[in-house]
Each structure stands twice: as structure tokens, then as C-alpha cells.
Amino acid sequence: MGLLDGKAVVVTGAGRGIGRGHALQFAKAGAAVVVNDIDAEVAAEVVDEIEALGGRAIANTGSVGRKAGADSIVQACVEAFGKIDVMMANAGIARDRTFLKMSEDEFDEVMNVHVKGTFLCHQAAALQMKAQGSGGCLISTVSAAHFGNFGQTNYAGAKGAIASMTYTMAMELARHGIRVNAISPSGTTRMSDTYVGPDGKKHPMPFIDPKLNGPVLVYLCSDEGNYISGQVFGTGGERIALLEQPKYGHTLLMPGGWTVEAVQAHFKANLGNRLEPLGITKPPYPFADGIHPPQPQ
Numbered sequence: 001m002g003l004l005d006g007k008a009v010v011v012t013g014a015g016r017g018i019g020r021g022h023a024l025q026f027a028k029a030g031a032a033v034v035v036n037d038i039d040a041e042v043a044a045e046v047v048d049e050i051e052a053l054g055g056r057a058i059a060n061t062g063s064v065g066r067k068a069g070a071d072s073i074v075q076a077c078v079e080a081f082g083k084i085d086v087m088m089a090n091a092g093i094a095r096d097r098t099f100l101k102m103s104e105d106e107f108d109e110v111m112n113v114h115v116k117g118t119f120l121c122h123q124a125a126a127l128q129m130k131a132q133g134s135g136g137c138l139i140s141t142v143s144a145a146h147f148g149n150f151g152q153t154n155y156a157g158a159k160g161a162i163a164s165m166t167y168t169m170a171m172e173l174a175r176h177g178i179r180v181n182a183i184s185p186s187g188t189t190r191m192s193d194t195y196v197g198p199d200g201k202k203h204p205m206p207f208i209d210p211k212l213n214g215p216v217l218v219y220l221c222s223d224e225g226n227y228i229s230g231q232v233f234g235t236g237g238e239r240i241a242l243l244e245q246p247k248y249g250h251t252l253l254m255p256g257g258w259t260v261e262a263v264q265a266h267f268k269a270n271l272g273n274r275l276e277p278l279g280i281t282k283p284p285y286p287f288a289d290g291i292h293p294p295q296p297q
């Protein structure tokens, strides 16, 4: 008896890496799985793996960043399994480049697959869930890169957008019984192997099995998880972390409104000494001594 027996699940970008891990875990929990990936060969391999384990799966090669692709993915699920219960929007690409060198194409490609792909797949799935009257679960994929990450303006922006979409969609879709959450996964994959640090070099990272994100996903998508919506969880390895969502912090009030002189008098002593650290590892705020134009050589 699996926690997702009888459920029909789509995982986008499931031909390799983290998506493959999700697909295998969903199948192990009893769900029938649409293994979507633009790479037909790897999608077929994952279907074979699931079938070899006694599960049910079909492959689909729709591209998530186009409406026709997203619609075909949901349609394939309904045709094969009679309905859709879960849309796991996982497909992703990286086109890393420092901000000043990043091309328009590199920006657009990343926004298309991540932001538009998540929008289109979730909308197609939610419309079908509404028509079914069954409720359902939408899960998106963000990344800690959205806290800020060197060389990833496009990717960090896309992941931040997806987090914000999660909060909004959760508010709108609860009336249809649809829950919306996101995970910020981790795993050693083709994508994680491309990351270089601010020094422009690759740094060896310990191996993390991409399948370890799956168990919490199974719980989130099960009926036991029916109280969870609008949340983002850090997953993978040994952790499940609840992401603290952005909110207004320390606030200064000036009766009647602020003047420039009042800002000058109060800002540095009351907000300037509390500025937020940047990036994934949150080192101490680095610019307290000011940021200055480069000195002439």
C-alpha cells in the first residue's frame, strides 16, 4: 500500500537528475507517472526503470516553455491515466554568465523554461483539476540561488519569480481544492556540475543522491499533506527545511511622512546597521564600508 496509490502524477524534466529521482519515488509510492523530458531517450529509460520496478509510467516529450507543449503533457496524463492529481514542475536549464556579459538569449531561455514553463504547466494542470472537481497538487522547483548567486542573474530571477508565483497561486487555487507548494532541491546532477564560484572555478562538492528529494514530495502530495499550501521547502540530502518567506522587517515610522533631512538623520543608525546579508551562505553584510568606483590604475 503506497501513500500515492491511485494518483496520476506528471514530473517535467524527469529524464535525468532530480526529476528522474522524483519520478522513481512517486512510482515507488504507488502513483502512475508521466515522465516528461525534451530528451526522448532519457525519458524512455526512466519509464523502463519504473516498469521494471512494477510501476506504471509513460514518456512525453513536450517542451514546458510552450503552451502546446504544456497542454500536451497534461493531455498525455489524462489519456493514459484518466486524470491528473499532481503536476511537479521540475524541468530546468542553466545559462550562467556574470550580469554584464549575459546575453538577451541567455536571459530569455532561462526565463522561458523556468518561469513560463512553470506557469504554463501549472495552469494546464489546474484547469484540468478544476474540470475534474478533484482538487490536486502543484509543486514548483525553486533554488537557493534566488537568495542571490554569483553568475546567475537569469536563474536567480527565475527562481525568485517562481517562489512568488507559489504564494499567489496557493491563495487563488485553494477554492478549487488545489494546493501549491515549491521545493528548493539539491542533488548531484548534470546541472549542478556546471556551477562555478565567484573565482570562476569549479569546486568539488560531495555527492548528493538526487532521489533523496522525493520522500517529502510524496508526503506533500498525499492526502495526509492536505493542510500544506503556499510553502517552500529546502529538500535533498539529509534535510527538510522550511523556507522563511520574505516579509517587511525592522521598520521606521515618521509621523506625517519622511523628509530627506529626517532620512539622513535616522537611516544609517537605525536601518543602515541592519542591512541584510547576501547570497546562499549569508556571510556578514560585505559593503558596510561603502562601495566605491574603481581607483584609476
Ligand SMILES: NC(=O)c1ccc[n+]([C@@H]2O[C@H](COP(=O)([O-])OP(=O)(O)OC[C@H]3O[C@@H](n4cnc5c(N)ncnc54)[C@H](O)[C@@H]3O)[C@@H](O)[C@H]2O)c1
Pocket (backbone or CB within 6 Å): 012, 013, 014, 015, 016, 017, 018, 019, 036, 037, 038, 039, 042, 062, 063, 064, 065, 090, 091, 092, 093, 113, 117, 141, 142, 143, 144, 184, 185, 186, 187, 188, 189, 190, 191, 192
Ligand atoms: N541540482 C541541484 O542541486 C539543483 C539545486 C536547486 C534547484 N535545482 C532545480 O532542479 C531542477 C532539475 O535540475 P537538475 O539538476 O536535475 O538538472 P538536469 O539538467 O540534470 O535535468 C533537467 C532536465 O530537464 C529537461 N528539460 C530542459 N528543458 C526542458 C523543457 N523545455 N521541457 C522539458 N524538459 C526540459 C532536460 O532535458 C533535463 O533532463 C531544475 O529546475 C533546477 O533548477 C537543482
